[in-house]
Amino acid sequence: MLSTTNKILIKKVLATVLASLVLLSAAPFANPTDSGKRISVYSPVAVYSLPVLDHAGREYVGLLELLEPLGRVSSQFEGQRWKLRFNAIDAEFAAGKTRGRIRGHDVDFTAPFLVEDGRGLVPLSTLPSLLPRFLGAPVNFHESARRLFIGEVAIQPSFRLDAANPQLTLSFNAPVNPMIATEPGQLRMVFKRDPVVSPGSQSISFDNKIITHATYSENNGDAELDVTASQPLTASFSSDRKTITISAATIFAAQAASATAGGDGNGKSIGTGTAAGFQNQAQSPPAASNAPTIVHRPLVVVDPAHGGEERGAALTDSLAEKDVTLGFARLLRHELELRGFAVNLLRDADTTLTLDQRANAANVAHAVIYISLHADSLGSGARVYTTLLPVEGPSNGMFHPWNAAQAPALALSREVAAAIALQLQKKEYPSHAFSASLRPLNNVLSPAVAVELAPGGNGIEDLTSASYQQRAAAAIADAVASVRDRLEGQSGDRVIGSSGHLKSKAFDFRSPDHPITRLSDPTMVNR
Amino acid sequence: MIPRSLLIAVAALLLLVVSMGIYLRHMRRRAAEVESPAADALPVAPPVTGPTEAVTLHVADDAAGILRDQAAQIPLSGGRQQRAEELLRALLRIYQQPGARHPMAPAADIRAIYLVDPGAAVIDLNAAFADQHRSGILSEQLTVNSLVETLALNVPGIERVTILVEGKMRDTLAGHADLSDPFDVSAIKRTGNQ
Secondary structure (H helix, E strand, O other), rough: OHHHHHHHHHHHHHHHHHHHHHHHHHHHHHEHHHEEEEEEEOOOOOOEEEEEEEEOOEEEHHHHHHHHHHEEEEEEEEEOOOEEEEEEEEEEEOOOOEEEEEEOOOOOOOOOEEEEEEEEEHHHHHHHHHHHHHHOOEEEEOOOOOOOEEEEEOOOOOEEEEEEOOOEEEEOOOOOEEEEEEEEEOOOOOEEOOOOOOOOOOEEEEOOOOOOEEEEEEEOOOEEEEEEOOOOOOEEOOOOOEEEEEHHHHHHHHHHHOOOOOOOOOOOOOOOOOOOOOOOOOOOOOOOOOOOOOHHHOEEEEEEOOOOOOOOOOOOOOOHHHHHHHHHHHHHHHHHHOOEEEEEEEOOOOOOOOOHHHHHHHOOOOOOOOEEEEEEEOOOOOOEEEEOOOOOOEEEEEEEHHHOOOOOHHHHHHHHHHHHHHHHHHHHHHHHHHOOOOOHHHOOOOOOEEEEEOOOOOOOHHHHHHHHHHHHHHHHHHHHHHHHHHHHHHOOEEEEOOOOOOEOOOOOOOOOOOOOOOHHHHHHHHO | OOHHHHHHHHHHHHHHHHHHHHHHHHHHHHHHHHHHHHHHHOOOOOOOOEEEEEEEEEEEEOOOOOOEEEEEEOOOOOOOOHHHHHHHHHHHHHHHHOOOOOOOOOOOOOEEEEEEOOOOOEEOOOHHHHHHOOOOOOHHHHHHHHHHHHHHHHHHOOOEEEEEEEHHHHHHOOOEEEOOOEEEEHHHHHHHHH
């Protein structure tokens, strides 16, 4: 027989073992943590990045979020099972299991499927085998750098060195839009949204005393090309941003003195501010070898209408306007960036924004144009709107009624709307320009338009079709690019100084010295 | 042992509770029957007898995205305000017909119109008009333009129109068309035929 002391000891041991087992079994289901890591996804229809979550030494990503920009996706829980539908493909997963089913076939994971806050998380290492079953397209995953290429989207650079000048020409098979920074003896190009891949070798040496070598690297969803030289470097874009020419700053300055570069996307000088700045802003050629060079990329604010609790129109029983506008906005962002614009998406998730918040965000962003995106099941093609201004209250000196802030920019807004309608017609979208009493268009200081996407020949399904949205986005971006000069010079209030920084005239309402102000009564905007 | 009298009392109470429940259900059903016809009722049609006048309505066409002129007869009214209400109710009846080119809910109605000199009109819609209106920029703007232009065409002197819902300001008609400010009649006329 066991003594009382032994019995107590055995009980304590058993309790400890039991507690350890409970903790160990719960470990795989503990909340994954946001690691600050990102995965970049490049596909023909969308380029985007998503947060990566660390869990038990594995990296995970939300499957719904991953598929959302690529097609129509929905999910629901049935008991312990997480069911997902992507376009017409059904899949089923269970939390903690390493096996799921897609199109009725089993698929094995390298780590357990996780569910967190109603989101299904899959291990990154599973993506190459998982995604082709949904997408029917080849997937190439650079796992260490977390860069996912869907279909044939990769852009491979080629190098050509003109030793006499010397000048290094980088050619790409599609337009690119890197962030460029110079440091003494080095020019760095970071490709955040371009599917640029290795030129074949991680390091390329040049038989040249000035431009010595280039290196390629990938990390945390980005690709980076570094060119090393013995002198400060400068870069310029040409061929619709398919070519980047890198040369010594002194040589560039000499060339610039004899020939003026010009044209949209052609011959724009690029360079950098500080290494930390990474801002591409317009700029004149560098006067001194170490002076920062900046190129101007006009800013477009794209606003996917509705969001969060505000669903917008119910396009079908299960499809809300807010979801269509978000996907459409992401595509438009990509198209605008390809054409050399910087884009500020007012929401990049299912979040709620008030109309005043949207207007304020557009106004403080100093955008050259604000584009609000809507969707409707009524009619066909697309409709473009400018604001129908309400009865305007009295102006008070330099202050203007908040509800008529758009008034001075309205003529240019109508020009842009006409250009967008024309480009949409060219791409076979029945399209017209209208006026509508639509907020926040009338509160926006810069030219402002709204585009309402309607179904095409395939009915309501078109609204969720990536290719249908893609063509419309390209048409809008083409139109904005066609009036770029008008938008940039809209009020003549932006002056590019010799230092390349923005300067403002005395009464520039965009000046930081004259912040846009909304007063309580009456609501006025400081111009 | 439970006393017999207590058992009888409990049984009687249970019987009372059950019978009251049945009676309550019966009363609720009757109340629902009385309310439902009123909720679905269409606006009362104008009397067919009595003098009428010919007016032109601006009727929305969703498919074409425009307003079309349509002749109609409305009862001849003594007051300017009453006439304005008859006008918009005539417009609304067109939208509530089966197969209308700009359909609206049967329960949608104009509560009242107030003509405020100089040149201001206030249209007060009922809740169903806005709550059951189709959501979308084009559809909502066509409704606004149709109401404002019809009113301005037939009631001289109106320069601006405010639209209320159940007597209160409302941000949008159905998520898009902004109702928070008065509409400038001349601006709508200029753009109405785009």
